[in-house]
Each structure stands twice: as structure tokens, then as C-alpha cells.
Amino acid sequence: MRFKAVIFDLDGTLLDTIDDLTDAMNAALAAMGYPGRTIAECKKLVGDGLETYVRRALPPGAADDPRVAVRLKELMRAEYKVRQDNKTKPFEGIDKMLDSLDRLGIPLAVLSNKPHDSTLAVMKRYFPGRDFRVIFGARDGIPVKPDPSAALEIARLLNVPPKEIAYVGDTNTDMQTANAAGMFAVGALWGFRTAEELLTNGARALIEKPEDLLGVLSQQS
Numbered sequence: 001m002r003f004k005a006v007i008f009d010l011d012g013t014l015l016d017t018i019d020d021l022t023d024a025m026n027a028a029l030a031a032m033g034y035p036g037r038t039i040a041e042c043k044k045l046v047g048d049g050l051e052t053y054v055r056r057a058l059p060p061g062a063a064d065d066p067r068v069a070v071r072l073k074e075l076m077r078a079e080y081k082v083r084q085d086n087k088t089k090p091f092e093g094i095d096k097m098l099d100s101l102d103r104l105g106i107p108l109a110v111l112s113n114k115p116h117d118s119t120l121a122v123m124k125r126y127f128p129g130r131d132f133r134v135i136f137g138a139r140d141g142i143p144v145k146p147d148p149s150a151a152l153e154i155a156r157l158l159n160v161p162p163k164e165i166a167y168v169g170d171t172n173t174d175m176q177t178a179n180a181a182g183m184f185a186v187g188a189l190w191g192f193r194t195a196e197e198l199l200t201n202g203a204r205a206l207i208e209k210p211e212d213l214l215g216v217l218s219q220q221s
Contacts, residue, residue, distance in 0.1 A: 003217045005160040009169035010112035012191035014094055019087035025057050028075035043192040047171040049113040049144040090126055091190050097210035109134040109154045113144045146173045148181035172201035186216055
């Protein structure tokens with residue numbers, strides 16, 4: 001195999017979480033008297049961490065008040081904790097792809113901008129028994145993606161050079177993270193964003209379905 005490890009994004013890559021993320025945000029917005037957002041809108045708002053999702057979801061002007069953003073963040077976290085399992089599910093083909101990677105003995109990791117506790121909870125819920133060597137969400141004191149710090153930390157923990165790691169994600173943030181870390185950026189077209197966005201932000205390969213990843217991993221340099 002050309003690549004010796006794989007790092008996956010979570011939301012929009014392994015898990016289809018957009019319904020629960022949208023429902024939680026709309027419940028939080030409603031509690032503060034603000035209008036809700038559509039699923040199509042939320043697909044464009046998520047991906048850069050909870051604080052950014054909150055600011056983007058607020059109406060024009062409201063996000064300029066830090067007290068409003070902090071309150072919405074608190075409400076969103078609370079709403080998501082009780083809704084994160086309602087409609088979320090792995091994308092079709094993910095489990096089959098993970099089975100194939102397990103048989104090949106390729107180390108796997110997850111790096112998400114979702115809060116770390118929520119990342120651990122949904123991974124335990126939807127991928128029990130899967131041997132993900134490292135699972136990181138957004139942690140205090142560690143810059144979120146597209147900063148490459150956490151991705152490079154995973155490379156050290158896996159003891160695999162960054163250039164031998166395929167990073168799979170569905171957003172501009174993921175592609176930027178992979179390139180900043182010196183990893184091979186793979187764009188997942190079944191996720192929340194477009195092929196144009198992925199290519200513009202440095203995707204080295206695009207895959208239409210999860211099983212296509214096996215071909216990327218085995219291709220020659």
C-alpha cells in the first residue's frame with residue numbers, strides 16, 4: 001500500500017449527522033427567539049467547529065454580540081447531547097469499507113472539529129468494537145482544523161510519516177488540514193460539500209463512494 005494509515009473526518013465523512021446538527025441548532029435558535037436554518041444551509045455552516053457554526057447560524061448583527069454567541073453555543077451543546085443519536089447514521093458503504101481496511105491492517109484515526117466529548121460519544125455509539133487507534137475532537141488548548149497540529153499529533157501517535165497518511169474529508173477545512181500537515185488529501189463526494197470546493201482547496205483525489213478509497217490507498221506514487 002502506498003499509504004500506511006488513514007485519518008477520517010467524522011461529520012459528513014463517516015457519519016451523516018446533518019439532520020441532528022440542524023435540529024439541535026434550530027432548537028437552540030428558537031429558544032433565543034431567532035429563526036431556524038435549513039439542512040442545505042447547515043451543510044455550509046458546519047465543519048469549522050462549534051463556535052464558528054454558532055456565529056454562522058445567527059442572523060446578521062446578532063453574531064457581533066459575544067454574549068449572544070456564548071449563550072447560543074451553550075444551548076446548542078445541550079440540545080445536541082440529547083439529539084445526537086436521533087437521525088445520525090453511517091453513510092452507506094462506510095462499514096464495508098472499514099471492514100476492508102481492518103483486513104489490510106491499516107491503522108485508522110478520526111479527527112473532528114466536533115467537541116471532543118461528542119466525538120467520543122458518537123464514535124462509541126456507531127462504531128463499537130472498531131479499532132480506531134486515535135479519536136480526537138476539538139480539545140481545549142489545541143487549535144481546530146484547518147490548523148494541522150492535531151493531525152500531526154495523530155501522525156506521531158501512529159508513528160507514520162505524514163506523507164504516508166491519507167486524510168479523508170468532505171469540506172474545504174479538511175483539504176486545507178491535510179495539505180498543511182503534508183498528508184494526501186482525499187475528498188469524499190458523498191458528504192456536505194461540492195467537488196469544486198474540495199478541488200479548489202487542495203484535494204489530491206476525489207472518491208464518489210467509500211469503497212473507492214481502497215483504490216486510492218493502493219495507487220502508485
